[in-house]
Amino acid sequence: MKFLFSDIAVLARMRALLVVLTKRELSARFAGSIGGIVWAWIQPALTIASYFVVFDLVFAMRLGEQAPSERVGTFLIVGMIGWMAFSEMTQRGMSSLVDVGGLLQKNPLPPVLFPARSVLASAVVFFPLFLLVTVAYWPMHHGALAISAMLPLLALQTVTAWLLGYLLAILMAALRDVAQLVAFVFSVGVFAAPILFPLTMFPERWRWVLWLNPITPYVLGYQNVLLKGQWPPASIWLAIGITIAVIAVILNIVIGRSRDQLVDWL
Numbered sequence: 001m002k003f004l005f006s007d008i009a010v011l012a013r014m015r016a017l018l019v020v021l022t023k024r025e026l027s028a029r030f031a032g033s034i035g036g037i038v039w040a041w042i043q044p045a046l047t048i049a050s051y052f053v054v055f056d057l058v059f060a061m062r063l064g065e066q067a068p069s070e071r072v073g074t075f076l077i078v079g080m081i082g083w084m085a086f087s088e089m090t091q092r093g094m095s096s097l098v099d100v101g102g103l104l105q106k107n108p109l110p111p112v113l114f115p116a117r118s119v120l121a122s123a124v125v126f127f128p129l130f131l132l133v134t135v136a137y138w139p140m141h142h143g144a145l146a147i148s149a150m151l152p153l154l155a156l157q158t159v160t161a162w163l164l165g166y167l168l169a170i171l172m173a174a175l176r177d178v179a180q181l182v183a184f185v186f187s188v189g190v191f192a193a194p195i196l197f198p199l200t201m202f203p204e205r206w207r208w209v210l211w212l213n214p215i216t217p218y219v220l221g222y223q224n225v226l227l228k229g230q231w232p233p234a235s236i237w238l239a240i241g242i243t244i245a246v247i248a249v250i251l252n253i254v255i256g257r258s259r260d261q262l263v264d265w266l
Contacts, residue, residue: 007112079195085126093165101266141229
């Protein structure tokens, strides 16, 4: 793991520069816009509101007894906000190196800075929405202390998105077709996780397929905290640890094999 640890050390050493780059990334995304970052919140906020209004108020749809929540809209909001954040962070990270290819060819900056910058900028956009949803759901469980699990879940999801985004960024630098493939995977990935349906509704013998989706343990974790008021069980934390470890090992190999050619690919 020496290549990945070396990049992590670079991020720690150049954290001040990373903060500056993240601020500039946010400024660039909303340059020339009067609303600024507010526009980034409008779409997911309207999506959340529409789920509640359509499924809970208009149709009054209900899930089965084994579901973590009886109301459909309330259930969908929890999974979708996690999915939207993960998708945004990962795909922004994936395109980060190609977007700054000209800069890296002229300046000897560490490439690891740019996936981290893009993921952190997206995290800054989505974390207030997570806070809003958390505050809205907390009274459902009389202020259960399990709500504190949201912090490590969000932090670990950001780490996972950075690792995966960095890996995909290197692969995309080598082969641009990766972007098309990943876009397709993310378009169907929402159906391969317990986001639109409870885990108990999926055939038991095929549930292992859902665990191949890196967002699955996070969605289940959010459902435990926000819908049940419970601390996520050990199995969820174990799945998160395994997911991070597998991606990290693959990323370390890819970094080592691409280090000398990466800038040329860009």
